[in-house]
Amino acid sequence: MKKIEKLSENTHYSAVNMGSLNDLKDYALIHPVNKRLIEGKVFLKNATNATGTEISFNSLPPQSEQPYFHIHRKNEETYIIIKGFGFFQVDEDCFNIREGSVIRVAPQGKRGIRNSSDEAMIYMVIQSKENSLEEHTTADGERVPVEPKWR
Amino acid sequence: MKKIEKLSENTHYSAVNMGSLNDLKDYALIHPVNKRLIEGKVFLKNATNATGTEISFNSLPPQSEQPYFHIHRKNEETYIIIKGFGFFQVDEDCFNIREGSVIRVAPQGKRGIRNSSDEAMIYMVIQSKENSLEEHTTADGERVPVEPKWR
Numbered sequence: 001m002k003k004i005e006k007l008s009e010n011t012h013y014s015a016v017n018m019g020s021l022n023d024l025k026d027y028a029l030i031h032p033v034n035k036r037l038i039e040g041k042v043f044l045k046n047a048t049n050a051t052g053t054e055i056s057f058n059s060l061p062p063q064s065e066q067p068y069f070h071i072h073r074k075n076e077e078t079y080i081i082i083k084g085f086g087f088f089q090v091d092e093d094c095f096n097i098r099e100g101s102v103i104r105v106a107p108q109g110k111r112g113i114r115n116s117s118d119e120a121m122i123y124m125v126i127q128s129k130e131n132s133l134e135e136h137t138t139a140d141g142e143r144v145p146v147e148p149k150w151r
Numbered sequence: 152m153k154k155i156e157k158l159s160e161n162t163h164y165s166a167v168n169m170g171s172l173n174d175l176k177d178y179a180l181i182h183p184v185n186k187r188l189i190e191g192k193v194f195l196k197n198a199t200n201a202t203g204t205e206i207s208f209n210s211l212p213p214q215s216e217q218p219y220f221h222i223h224r225k226n227e228e229t230y231i232i233i234k235g236f237g238f239f240q241v242d243e244d245c246f247n248i249r250e251g252s253v254i255r256v257a258p259q260g261k262r263g264i265r266n267s268s269d270e271a272m273i274y275m276v277i278q279s280k281e282n283s284l285e286e287h288t289t290a291d292g293e294r295v296p297v298e299p300k301w302r
Contacts, residue, residue, distance in 0.1 A: 007252060012260030013241040018251045021233070032289055044229075045284075048255035052227045052279030053204065055253075069297035074286055076203045078195075080275075082172070082233065087301040090164040094300035100169045101158060102206075104199035109163030114301050124231075127291065128203030132283035135225055136196055136205035138183055140278065146220035146261050149245035150238040 002026035004047045014049045018042055021082065021122050024059035040120075054127040060084070065114035072107040075127040079103045079113065084121030087114040106130065153177035155198045165199045172233065172273050175210035191271075205278040211235070216265035223258040226278040230254045230264065235272030238265040257281065 002023065007015040018024075027042040040059035044050065054075075060066070069089070079088065085098035090109045097103070097113075105111050107130055115121035153174060158166040169175070178193040191210035195201065205226075211217070220240070230239065236249035241260045248254070248264075256262050258281055266272035 007248075007254075008244055008246040010242065010244050012257040013244075013254055013262075015239065015241075015246060015248075015252065015254040017249070018253060020250055044253055048229065048253055050227065050229060050255045050284075051282045052284050053229060053277055054284060055229065055231075055277065065299065065301075068294045069299075070292045070294050072291050073293070075284075075291045076201065078199065078201060078204060078206065080206075087299075088166065089297070089300055090166075091161065092300075093159055093161050093164075095159040095166065097158075097166075098168070099171055101166065102169060102195055102199055103158075103164060103166040104201045106163040110295050110297050111164075112297060112299055114299065116301075126204055126206065126277055127284070128279045129283050129285060131202045132280050133196075133201075133203050133205060133226075133278070134280060136278060140223050140226045141221045142224070143219045143221050144261050146240070146263060148216065148220075148238075148263055148265065149240055149243075150216075150265050150267075 001028050004042065016047045018057060024057050024122060025120060052128060056125045058123050058125065060113070060115040060121040060123065062115060062118045062120060066112055069110045069112040071110055074129050075107060076130040077105045078126045079105070080124050082122040082124065084115050084117040084119055086116040086121055152179050155193065167198045169193055169208060175208050175273060176271060203279060207276045209274050209276065211264070211266040211272040211274065213266060213269045213271060217263055220261045220263040222261055225280050226258060227281040228256045229277045230256070231275050233273040233275065235266050235268040235270055237267040237272055
């Protein structure tokens with residue numbers, strides 16, 4: 001079973017390598033609630049000590065779908081399709097998705113995803129608490145003078 | 152200038168297409184503070200009506216770097232490298248990054264990124280408010296019975 005490698009860590013950051021996106025299929029985990037084996041999925045929160053998001057990368061086999069729809073309690077989810085194409089459904093709406101599709105789903109949305117392509121679909125899911133973001137885009141950032149060490 | 156296409160929208164979701172990742176270089180925006188033109192960057196929060204994250208996709212030209220380091224006030228950032236390789240620096244630490252590298256940076260971390268490869272580096276940045284996530288992983292989700300419309 002594939003594992004995330006630690007890359008570097010210090011007071012203000014944690015860096016890891018999850019490896020090539022084509023190898024995501026080699027990750028697996030035991031679902032903490034129903035104890036089923038889930039293949040092709042890796043979560044990043046614990047590995048990176050994240051405090052504002054839970055991000056997963058997923059590899060969905062050709063011509064397959066997530067086995068069940070789900071909702072959330074507090075968290076918004078954003079799905080981003082990196083490779084492959086198929087369908088996404090929220091409540092009664094079902095639509096085509098492909099590389100570059102981005103779907104933000106509110107906690108109450110009943111969501112499901114299908115890969116209709118003949119290659120693995122690579123997609124990511126970003127969980128964050130609904131309505132938690134205050135400042136954003138460039139408004140929260142500030143330039144600082146630093147001499148890059150790569151020069 | 153490339154624009155995000157609306158895909159579908161309803162009470163519980165917003166879906167868009169940002170297009171092929173290789174075409175991210177065709178996006179551009181005017182930085183709201185310093186009014187400079189920034190090429191190869193697209194923000195997703197407004198397009199998807201997200202409330203917990205600001206996500207950007209970025210295309211950094213071959214052998215180039217972000218022109219300045221920055222910090223944040225309230226937001227944690229997670230950088231994910233989708234294609235290419237180079238360097239990432241936080242404070243005094245500089246390390247190699249490549250496809251599949253994930254770096255979580257606390258607001259105070261002084262961060263910069265360089266693409267050392269001969270192709271565009273594709274990476275994404277996810278902003279969320281530090282310490283905002285409460286439930287996560289599978290603990291926040293709940294299965295619901297839905298008949299997929301794609302069948």
